[in-house]
Amino acid sequence: MGLLEAIIISVIAASTPLLLAAAGELVVERSGVLNLGTEGMMIMGAACGFAGCWLTGSTFIGALCGIAAGCALSLVFAALTLGLAVNQVAAGLALTILGVGLSGLIGAGFVGEKITPAPHLYLPVLTGLPFIGKILFGQDGFVYFSVALVIGIWWFLYRTRAGLVLRAVGDSHTSAHALGYPVLKIRLLAVLFGGGCAGLGGAFLPLAYTPFFIPGMTAGRGWIALALVVFSSWMPGRLAAGAYLFGAVTIMQLHAQAFGLGIPSQLMTALPYLATVIVLVLISRARGSAGSVAPASLGIVFVPDR
Amino acid sequence: MKKLMMTAAVAALTIVSTGFSASAADKLKIGFIYLGPVGDLGWTYMHELGRQMMVKELGDKVETTYLENVSEGPDSERSIEQLARTGHQLIFTTSFGYMDPTLKVAKKYPKIKFEHATGFKRADNMGTYSGKFHEGRYIQGVIAGKMSKTGTLGYIASFPIPEVIAGINATILGAQTTNPNIKLKVIWVNTWFDPGKEADAAKALADQGVDVIMQHTDSPAAMQVAAQRGIMAFGQDSDMIKFGPKTQLTAIVNNWGPYYTRAAKAALDGTWKAEDTWDGLKEKMVLMAAYTNMPDDVKALAEKTEAEIIAGTLNPFKCPVLGQDGKPVECKGGANLDNGQILGMNFYVKGVDDKIPGK
Numbered sequence A: 001m002g003l004l005e006a007i008i009i010s011v012i013a014a015s016t017p018l019l020l021a022a023a024g025e026l027v028v029e030r031s032g033v034l035n036l037g038t039e040g041m042m043i044m045g046a047a048c049g050f051a052g053c054w055l056t057g058s059t060f061i062g063a064l065c066g067i068a069a070g071c072a073l074s075l076v077f078a079a080l081t082l083g084l085a086v087n088q089v090a091a092g093l094a095l096t097i098l099g100v101g102l103s104g105l106i107g108a109g110f111v112g113e114k115i116t117p118a119p120h121l122y123l124p125v126l127t128g129l130p131f132i133g134k135i136l137f138g139q140d141g142f143v144y145f146s147v148a149l150v151i152g153i154w155w156f157l158y159r160t161r162a163g164l165v166l167r168a169v170g171d172s173h174t175s176a177h178a179l180g181y182p183v184l185k186i187r188l189l190a191v192l193f194g195g196g197c198a199g200l201g202g203a204f205l206p207l208a209y210t211p212f213f214i215p216g217m218t219a220g221r222g223w224i225a226l227a228l229v230v231f232s233s234w235m236p237g238r239l240a241a242g243a244y245l246f247g248a249v250t251i252m253q254l255h256a257q258a259f260g261l262g263i264p265s266q267l268m269t270a271l272p273y274l275a276t277v278i279v280l281v282l283i284s285r286a287r288g289s290a291g292s293v294a295p296a297s298l299g300i301v302f303v304p305d306r
Numbered sequence B: 001m002k003k004l005m006m007t008a009a010v011a012a013l014t015i016v017s018t019g020f021s022a023s024a025a026d027k028l029k030i031g032f033i034y035l036g037p038v039g040d041l042g043w044t045y046m047h048e049l050g051r052q053m054m055v056k057e058l059g060d061k062v063e064t065t066y067l068e069n070v071s072e073g074p075d076s077e078r079s080i081e082q083l084a085r086t087g088h089q090l091i092f093t094t095s096f097g098y099m100d101p102t103l104k105v106a107k108k109y110p111k112i113k114f115e116h117a118t119g120f121k122r123a124d125n126m127g128t129y130s131g132k133f134h135e136g137r138y139i140q141g142v143i144a145g146k147m148s149k150t151g152t153l154g155y156i157a158s159f160p161i162p163e164v165i166a167g168i169n170a171t172i173l174g175a176q177t178t179n180p181n182i183k184l185k186v187i188w189v190n191t192w193f194d195p196g197k198e199a200d201a202a203k204a205l206a207d208q209g210v211d212v213i214m215q216h217t218d219s220p221a222a223m224q225v226a227a228q229r230g231i232m233a234f235g236q237d238s239d240m241i242k243f244g245p246k247t248q249l250t251a252i253v254n255n256w257g258p259y260y261t262r263a264a265k266a267a268l269d270g271t272w273k274a275e276d277t278w279d280g281l282k283e284k285m286v287l288m289a290a291y292t293n294m295p296d297d298v299k300a301l302a303e304k305t306e307a308e309i310i311a312g313t314l315n316p317f318k319c320p321v322l323g324q325d326g327k328p329v330e331c332k333g334g335a336n337l338d339n340g341q342i343l344g345m346n347f348y349v350k351g352v353d354d355k356i357p358g359k
Helices: A003-030 A038-054 A059-083 A086-108 A132-137 A141-159 A162-171 A172-177 A183-209 A220-232 A235-261 A265-290 B002-012 B041-059 B076-085 B097-110 B134-149 B162-178 B195-209 B221-229 B257-269 B296-311 B339-343
Strands: B027-034 B062-067 B092-093 B113-117 B124-129 B152-157 B183-188 B214-215 B233-236 B246-253 B276-279 B286-288
Touching: A003 A038, A003 A132, A003 A141, A003 A162, A003 A183, A003 A220, A003 A235, A003 B124, A003 B195, A038 A059, A038 A086, A038 A183, A038 A220, A059 A086, A059 A141, A059 A183, A059 B076, A141 A162, A141 A183, A141 A235, A162 A172, A172 A183, A183 A220, A183 B195, A220 A235, A220 A265, A220 B041, A235 A265, A235 B183, A235 B195, B027 B041, B027 B076, B027 B257, B041 B062, B041 B257, B062 B076, B062 B221, B076 B092, B076 B097, B092 B097, B097 B113, B097 B124, B124 B257, B134 B162, B134 B195, B134 B214, B134 B233, B134 B246, B134 B296, B152 B162, B152 B195, B162 B183, B162 B339, B183 B195, B195 B214, B195 B221, B214 B221, B221 B233
Parallel strands: B027 B062, B027 B092, B092 B113, B113 B124, B124 B276, B152 B183, B152 B214, B214 B233, B233 B246
Antiparallel strands: B246 B286
């Protein structure tokens, strides 16, 4: 296996959890809800995903458990912000704190246990192709799903009526409400979807990336996912570009260090953040007015009048 | 509702363990500040085992509390002060980055005894303790020099502090005794604990031809990557053989229990003094896990090296120690570098192919 091929495979693995979580959050924010609890939902997904896989021996069931855990936690968030009209920022932060603590409790019994990592696709001829074989046809299910997810979200947002309604709710909940759309119901579905995606992104870590569970193993990836959504200016294509760019620079800086290039490692560690922010800001500027801006109702609590 | 939820969340985050009995009048209250979660299987986990060993030894004479996931730096001051204010008379702060905050709180509470791990700043009521982990690293180097077929070792480093740099130096000095042309690639991940990133660093090293990986980070992620790639690795902090039954050569095991028991006993007797404790293989603060997955001659060599270090006939930093430029480093300890030079080490020795970050 060539070095470049190995690097690309590492990059895809490093980017996938970010992409999964960020894609879900993008839909949530497009519906006008700001859920800062991504980190909490991811780590819950990691704990429950690992537990599910360890108990059943199936990566698929583990992934479903991760999705369910993310959904369950996001339901708490929905009950607070949609049901009780609580401030979304405060509720989201509380969700992260809750998730980190609760996942440690749930996962405590599984620390030190081992599972079989997620199986990788194997197609007789295709996977054996030089260079592109393993990259295109030798990944695990999470990777293919994350790509399909982003394409699906793009199609949903821009090519379906339901997606148009969701964007309308995010841009002006009062207008959407006046037109008779069930704003809170739509937002509830979006929040649940985002929770499921974050849970799956978290579950990817113990099921495929590093096949064991340790409390706090998401190590801030939920926050990076949140930042990616903002810098992608809420557009799925840019989100994918941002996630892969972040993953690429993260892996490249490790390789650069191993080559002994002599660049200060503190700068190298900051590089993924810098590069991603700069590139996405430049894309947004170049597109000018065509670039999407924040959903106008983002983070604003909606209480339907009677 | 929101308030209630926040309270629940904070309670869930700060898991506080206390003794069983409610009356604590004549008990010594001891507090611990932990860097990671107690289940990290690495650095924090070993301190937690040490605490448990102490509680087992001293029973109801002590009552302990720990705060986990406390970030290093100025932020930790609040947590240390929280323990100081809640009646803890002996407080262990268990990571290098708590040094200045611990000193600050120690000055504010002169009657409380503080013990800071791996630091170099002390006060009348603040002692330090650390393990001579570089002794274990030297043995790992000796083994790695023999075991590496590519002649290139990989080192996943956390932060450029003296302890980590001394570990890198001891490794290469050990490796040079068995393979004079050994190469060492260093990757700084700038974190103590991020399993994903540790795994990525291990993959990058493996992709670049490294066939023995050592780490100064806390999770078993690198061990697992090495197992997947069919190369060798050393465990860190605790015995990680479970994550690499065919991969782990040995591991440095941090054994804090005896020290915690000793310090708590001294505090109970009133004989506690702020001291600088630095124990190694001989005092069993540093232990080596079983030597596995290596030929008998390498195993014998490793055991011999360990015995010599324990006997004091071998010192990893025996003079002359050559700096990166090939010139001998000033030898303050006579035959060996003195403790101050090792504890404050900020230079690489000859053979390390890296630049210390920020230098």
